[in-house]
Amino acid sequence: MTIQQPAPQTPLIPESAPFNEDQRAWLNGFFAGLMSLDPGVGVAPAGAVSLPGEDGDDGEAPWHDPAMPIDERMALAEGRPLNRRMMAAMAQQDCGQCGSSCEEYSNAIAEQAEPRLNLCVPGGKATARMLKSLVEEMGGGVIDPEEQAVKDAAKMPKSTDQRPGRSRENPVTAKFVMRARLNGEGSEKITNHIEIDLSESELDYEVGDSLGVYAANDPALVDAIIEAIGAPADFPVLDSTFRDVLINESSLSPAPDELFQLISYLTGGERRKKAQALAKGEDPDGDAEMLDVLEALQKFPGIHPDPEAFIEALEPLQPRLYSISSSPKAEPGKVSLTVDAVRYTLRDRKREGLASTYLDARIAPGDTLKVYVQKAHGFALPEDGATPIIMVGPGTGIAPFRAFLQERLATKADGGAWLFYGHQRSACDFFYKDELEGLQNAGALSRLSLAWSRDGGEKVYVQNKMREEGEELYAWLERGAHFYICGDAQRMAKDVEAALIDVIAEHGKRSPEDAKAYVESLRASGRYQTDVY
Structure with a gap:
């Protein structure tokens, strides 16, 4: 029997393409394999949604390099089914911040079973904007209330464990025990060892897991925002007050596109054009990436939005995940974290990280906070203790x-x-x-x-x-x-x-x-x- 030798392959991705050597090699192999499956098999159409293995999708994720900019990730995913391109929009491989894996999150959005497009905290506004664009490409996500009700049963799985404290949707109350600074005199940073009592919550965990922390915004920042729009702090909103909703339920950084859309309704002329441009993700003044909610209001002084409309224009406050730094075998009923307090100055104004400074200064021993355990995705000790x-x-x-x-x-x-x-x-x-x-x-x-x-x-x-x-x-x-x-x-x-x-x-x-x-x-x-x- 004579075996026919394959002809030398011509690279499909030229060396001038904006990819490194490994990425070009992967793409050449992918497209070569795709075209060899069947003469009728081609690149997936723009709106296609499939599971790995269908439509030429092999399930690999070469774009999931956390150091890769979003435009490069999307270029690598070009031609893939829609759910895979949604996955490429996410900035970090299975970090758990969304409450699940990147693949499950993207599949749920593509199946119109998950309306929230802002759960990828590492990706921030860039990921949310790309997901919004991809949802528009497929004709819309979960928007209609009746359709939402029908889809609820099929929502993205958050956790197979339905007990309290095992998912971001079902946090438990725990007690803050103490903080101790780990840096000595002369350090340029403030890093805290944090201890939280879980005994009353009956929450357990394994090494490798992360702890989700629901933090509160700095009241001083909230008061500055309230002053900027001239609203009463005690205005009733969502069965609470305007101030309390801003402190406990609203994300104040970065400034969301919806806020600029609201601002555009409240102003005119060149200011309206500028606000509309920012709402579309454009950057007319070269400062869009620096704008949090307060600075956005300071950029358009004199507007007085209705407090309820203002809250609706903001993103909901997201939990923050921290790698757990204790073993339940060594510290039963307690969990420890190791946290850098993030503080920096941007354009002559002090900025602070949300949860890191909450744990550093805005919560006292004996206070309670809401937490949950995010199970690790492939980060655990080997089962055999004899393994190095x-x-x-x-x-x-x-x-x-x-x-x-x-x-x-x-x-x-x-x-x-x-x-x-x-x-x-x-x-x-x-x-x-x-x-x-x-x-x-x-x-x-x-x-x-x-x-x-x-x-x-x-x-x-x-x-x-x-x-x-x-x-x-x-x-x-x-x-x-x-x-x-x-x-x-x-x-x-x-x-x-x-x-x-x-x-x-x-x-x-x-x-x-x-x-x-x-x-x-x-x-x-x-x-x-x-x-x-």
Whole structure:
């Protein structure tokens, strides 16, 4: 039998296209495979909705790189069915902020079973605008009240566990216990160890899970907004007062498109044109990305919207997710978090993160707050305690690894644990130093590699330490170690993966392509897991 050799393939994606080498290779393979399925199979039409495997969709998500801008993600997803393009609009792989996975969320929107387009907090306005555009492309989402009622039963699954505190729709009340600053004198940051009492809520969790926190807005910011529109703070809204609804139920950053649409109805001339442009996602003054609700009102002074209409123009307040930094075996009835307090100055005005400063300053020991547990999507310890683990978590990225190590100590896991930790200065930014040394003495932490970026003339990061200790790192991988990353998705996680590929290439005597394939095999087998944001 004669086997016909395939003709050399001509790349379908030219080198001038705005993709990197890996993305071009993936797209060439995808379209080549798509066209070889059947002469009648082509690229999915614009409004098509399908499941993976249908219409040439293989279920892969090459766009789900958290460091990739939305326009590049959408370009990679071009030609895919509508639900897959909706998934590409989401900025982070299965972070859980929406209460489910990216795939479930996008499928529910495409099936007109989920009306909310603002649940992807990492994607912010860019994702919400793209989802709105895609919903318009398919002819509309869940809008009609009668249709909404019919669709309710098919809404996106939020949690298979219907007990209180297991989903964002069903939070429980817990008690704030304490905060303790982790930074020492001279640090440039404020990072808090937070403890919350879950004993009365009967809420449980596993290491690797995240805690959803419903925070309240800063009353001083709310008062400034009320003053800007000249409304009475006690105006009755939604069975409450205008002020209380702004504090507890309304998102005040960023300024939503609907707010600019409302402003356009209340003004005229050039101001109306400017507000209409902002409502369409345009940026007439080059400052759209900086506008929160207060600054939007200051940009159009003198408007006096009806308080109810004003509330309707705002987005609902979203919970914030934090990686849990404790093990229930070590701290029963309690959950711990590790949180940077976000404060910065933008155009001569102090801005603050919502939940981080709420936990830092606006809640006192003994106060209650609403929380829920978001189960981890593929971020967990190996079932066998004899399996080695390698953890890379600079800054607050140490949070889940503190939990991992507490769990390994409690279960007497003997597989070996290696932590790469780093921050700015060893003297004031060494979080949980005494605990880590105790875990080393107890044998739960086998190896601790430290990187300090501001201690000397040369900046040292965790990826530098990985390369420096590459031979041993590769040996651990060859022994079956699971590899974990937690922290910044935009730069750190990308740099750590690049360092890992370099280590595998050098010490495994592999080509760069084979080293990348090695990492992909780790990912596919569940041995490479990330919790990035």
